[in-house]
Amino acid sequence: xxxxxxxxxxxxxxxxxxxxxxxxxxxxxxxxxxxxxxxxxxxxxxxxxxxxxxxxxxxxxxxxxxxxxxxxxxxxxxxxxxxxxxxxxxxxxxxxxxxxxxxxxxxxxxxxxxxxxxxxxxxxxxxxxxxxxxxxxxxxxxxxxxxxxxxxxxxxxxxxxxxxxxxxxxxxxxxxxxxxxxxxxxxxxxxxxxxxxxxxxxxxxxxxxxxxxxxxxxxxxxxx
Amino acid sequence: xxxxxxxxxxxxxxxxxxxxxxxxxxxxxxxxxxxxxxxxxxxxxxxxxxxxxxxxxxxxxxxxxxxxxxxxxxxxxxxxxxxxxxxxxxxxxxxxxxxxxxxxxxxxxxxxxxxxxxxxxxxxxxxxxxxxxxxxxxxxxxxxxxxxxxxxxxxxxxxxxxxxxxxxxxxxxxxxxxxxxxxxxxxxxxxxxxxxxxxxxxxxxxxxxxxxxxxxxxxxxxxx
DNA sequence: CGCCATCTCCCCTGATTAGGGTAGGGCCCG
DNA sequence: CGGGCCCTACCCTAATCAGGGGAGATGGCG
Numbered sequence: 001x002x003x004x005x006x007x008x009x010x011x012x013x014x015x016x017x018x019x020x021x022x023x024x025x026x027x028x029x030x031x032x033x034x035x036x037x038x039x040x041x042x043x044x045x046x047x048x049x050x051x052x053x054x055x056x057x058x059x060x061x062x063x064x065x066x067x068x069x070x071x072x073x074x075x076x077x078x079x080x081x082x083x084x085x086x087x088x089x090x091x092x093x094x095x096x097x098x099x100x101x102x103x104x105x106x107x108x109x110x111x112x113x114x115x116x117x118x119x120x121x122x123x124x125x126x127x128x129x130x131x132x133x134x135x136x137x138x139x140x141x142x143x144x145x146x147x148x149x150x151x152x153x154x155x156x157x158x159x160x161x162x163x164x165x166x167x168x169x170x171x172x173x174x175x176x177x178x179x180x181x182x183x184x185x186x187x188x189x190x191x192x193x194x195x196x197x198x199x200x201x202x203x204x205x206x207x208x209x210x211x212x213x214x215x216x217x218x219x220x221x222x223x224x
Numbered sequence: 225x226x227x228x229x230x231x232x233x234x235x236x237x238x239x240x241x242x243x244x245x246x247x248x249x250x251x252x253x254x255x256x257x258x259x260x261x262x263x264x265x266x267x268x269x270x271x272x273x274x275x276x277x278x279x280x281x282x283x284x285x286x287x288x289x290x291x292x293x294x295x296x297x298x299x300x301x302x303x304x305x306x307x308x309x310x311x312x313x314x315x316x317x318x319x320x321x322x323x324x325x326x327x328x329x330x331x332x333x334x335x336x337x338x339x340x341x342x343x344x345x346x347x348x349x350x351x352x353x354x355x356x357x358x359x360x361x362x363x364x365x366x367x368x369x370x371x372x373x374x375x376x377x378x379x380x381x382x383x384x385x386x387x388x389x390x391x392x393x394x395x396x397x398x399x400x401x402x403x404x405x406x407x408x409x410x411x412x413x414x415x416x417x418x419x420x421x422x423x424x425x426x427x428x429x430x431x432x433x434x435x436x437x438x439x440x441x442x443x444x445x446x447x448x
Numbered sequence: 449c450g451c452c453a454t455c456t457c458c459c460c461t462g463a464t465t466a467g468g469g470t471a472g473g474g475c476c477c478g
Numbered sequence: 479c480g481g482g483c484c485c486t487a488c489c490c491t492a493a494t495c496a497g498g499g500g501a502g503a504t505g506g507c508g
């Protein structure tokens with residue numbers, strides 16, 4: 001996993017420039033990217049589009065891009081929906097996805113569907129360039145924060161092992177799984193709501209979840 | 225299910241007064257109940273206690289009560305724990321349980337364990353009297369609010385039928401079941417968080433649940 | 449053409465949760 | 479006897495959720 005924030009290695013411009021397509025709905029950012037990337041000797045911008053639909057049209061008329069910089073938060077067909085379509089149309093293409101927030105959920109969807117890289121929009125321009133070069137060298141460029149999340153995602157599922165819980169925590173857990181609120185659990189277990197809350201916090205730590213929804217969602221899918 | 229709020233029917237005092245036991249930890253309320261109930265010609269207060277332990281002691285020394293008015297929110301052994309003990313010791317006794325809140329969870333536990341009636345502490349004194357008389361006539365006295373809950377509990381489970389949902393609502397439901405928050409669901413489904421919220425509200429209405437916890441809890445137990 | 453359902457988004461309020469502390473008392477163990 | 483764990487309970491803040499409105503844009507249907 002290449003670190004984009006490392007300085008770009010001084011590479012000689014390749015014999016033939018990399019054919020690049022940009023899709024970005026925000027006109028300002030699109031102009032900025034175009035201005036910067038298209039003037040790099042390593043790149044040859046074959047398409048600059050404001051939407052997936054536009055990209056699809058333009059593809060007919062141009063040389064096939066080798067790398068697509070694809071915004072995910074697009075109006076019309078979202079970048080996410082576009083991914084499989086593009087991959088089908090251009091099986092060899094490398095797609096680097098970019099979005100405003102560090103949106104883990106979309107990130108996974110994107111990577112599952114075949115994106116090769118993931119950039120945050122806050123990234124500095126040289127990072128864009130580095131990402132494109134990196135992906136052409138077989139890398140998987142992603143911003144630091146993104147990389148951390150991806151790693152975390154592949155670490156073995158923290159198991160949700162009720163065995164690690166103390167007796168009282170298990171009592172509380174059972175109440176939660178029955179759909180009780182903290183007040184109700186407190187009433188059933190005859191303890192103060194604040195104590196239930198303490199147990200809940202400890203349960204979350206031990207089971208590595210961050211919300212009631214996550215806990216129950218996983219319980220619902222049998223992970224308990 | 226007798227309605228306690230109906231005026232007490234003018235009954236002649238029974239040949240032998242009903243032997244009554246009171247258990248109530250709050251001294252003020254205990255005094256009030258004692259003052260009122262024990263002066264009714266229909267009643268004979270054999271025990272007035274401030275705790276289950278005290279009641280158990282006093283039972284040795286007195287005539288066996290026919291009806292016990294039992295507070296649930298007791299320090300020491302809770303009224304809930306006391307129920308089976310008392311039933312075992314005095315198999316014939318009728319127990320009327322009382323508590324401050326309209327606490328559905330405890331209510332069910334109490335009724336399952338053999339309580340014959342359920343009063344809210346906010347009840348006016350004549351209601352207490354009516355409850356005792358009612359239970360001796362084979363009734364199951366309970367405050368209005370309580371009765372409604374009990375009825376609701378025995379109505380067939382409102383099914384949690386995802387079929388009643390619209391397409392978009394089902395989308396949102398799936399996100400919830402995966403443990404996503406409303407923001408995350410909004411991101412995945414590309415709609416505003418407020419829209420997700422609207423769908424969630426509608427889902428709750430249609431599936432007859434009142435919280436995320438209840439929904440997921442039931443999903444966890446396969447009711448979906 | 450109106451009517452109705454759906455989907456979208458917003459406003460508001462109040463209740464509940466999430467997550468960070470601190471803290472005392474009981475209990476066991478080296 | 480000090481240290482660690484558990485249970486209990488409270489403080490705090492910020493975020494989220496629950497539930498009540500209203501409102502505009504579709505699209506079908508009688």
